Amino acid sequence: MKIFAHRGLSGFYPENTMLAFKKCLDLDIYGIELDVQKSKDNHLVVIHDEKVDRTFNGSGYVKDMTLDELKSLNSSFKNYEENIDCKVPTLREVLLLFKPTNFIINIEIKNNKIKYKNIEEDVVNLVKELNMEKRVLISSFRMKTLKKLKKICPKIKRAYLLSEKFYKYRLKSLIFSRVTKNKSYSINPNYTIVDNKFIKKCHNRDMKVLCYRVNNIEDYKKLLKIKADGIFTDFPNIMSDDIFK
Template identity: 40%
Template sequence: MTLIFAHRGYSHLFPENTMKAFKEAEYAGSDGIELDVQLTKDGEIVVIHDEKVDRTTNGKGFVKDFTFNELRKLDASYPKKTFLKKEPIPSLYEVLEWMKTNHIICNIELKNGIFPYEGMEEKVIALIRAYNMTDRVVLSSFNHYSIVNCYRMAPEIETAPLFSEGLYMPWIYAESIGAKSIHPKYTIAKTELIKASMEYGIAVRPYTVNKENTMHRLFSAGCSAFITDDPVKAIKIREQYC
């Protein structure tokens, strides 16, 4: 069965990368969630996508220039004006604590392409191990050096390179860097590529799949999983294939 991962949580309806969005994704029946991590000025792992807080909060500036306590005062529900309740930026600790109450799989994307956060991989891995979540987490990044670094430090945690452009025989590339899966942009995740990768033993989880016709194609191909903003739509379509 093709698994459904909620992109930054149930971000179609709820503020992205917040505990509210993650919990709503679980209630909706998602198999997994996808989130992004960065480091604060004082070295805390926080869940936020952009290097700046401007788009997703009522603050301004780079994540790396805020302390954890300063970041927590910002409102991450700010862009979704319909929300009356303030939503803070979560820490990865908070997400893993919540994961103890369910069976959700978590894809953690390391946002270290623009700012190479010193020691972030070590901190993320230490936290995953402390929570005994090594079999429920996938580490992904567009920074493939980081993915290799993670694999060397923690071969027991699944890694997945992210890529948005065509890669020749990506299953061979994945194997060469110790990755058990690939996360291609959906536009380059052709059906032949999906099938060839999976036959080779490499899982394929395209991102970010919101169009119904693409969802139908991926379910028909028996794709391992895909990442979507709207897990409810994906679950409804999946029912036709079960």
């Protein structure tokens, strides 16, 4: 099963920081996952929330801060407040860190709440500049974003993020038909909605199933048994097939 470090080694270090990503370099895993938004001065920055309040010692929206202002913030994670590797990183910094490796980087475009102008083009242009098209999987909760990515650069793999709430209240057949039409590489669902039937539907459409956010070994074992293709976890150093040995 493919193991992705969710926001880096975030079970032990401040999420989406260079420290959390550097701690993954020596792990025997498939890849890492991160979230991308845009600063006020149009830089691609790696941070999950639309506001900095939860993870840093500041307040306000990412979109309203320049890169310098974001970089001036310290982590709110205890004992890491002064760590220089626990600042808001740019997407370029993270990609350059992993470029010499074999890691696959899952870039989640965070534009389901704030519609960042041209964020799809900016991400693709950076990936192409670094010649990392084959090393990247770009995911989004927005089908419009996946359609745009397909048009801009069809050879970069795309993944459709699927929440439990959305799956429950929307037409399931419509979801599968749209993702299939988009020729997405994978569906990345909340693990709680995944069962044998879900896996078979995806595999019959030549799509992988990469489940988020799996932090419990029993859930990992269940997903492995029904042949899910991968997981995103905060504890990639713990979740592995070795737990069966």
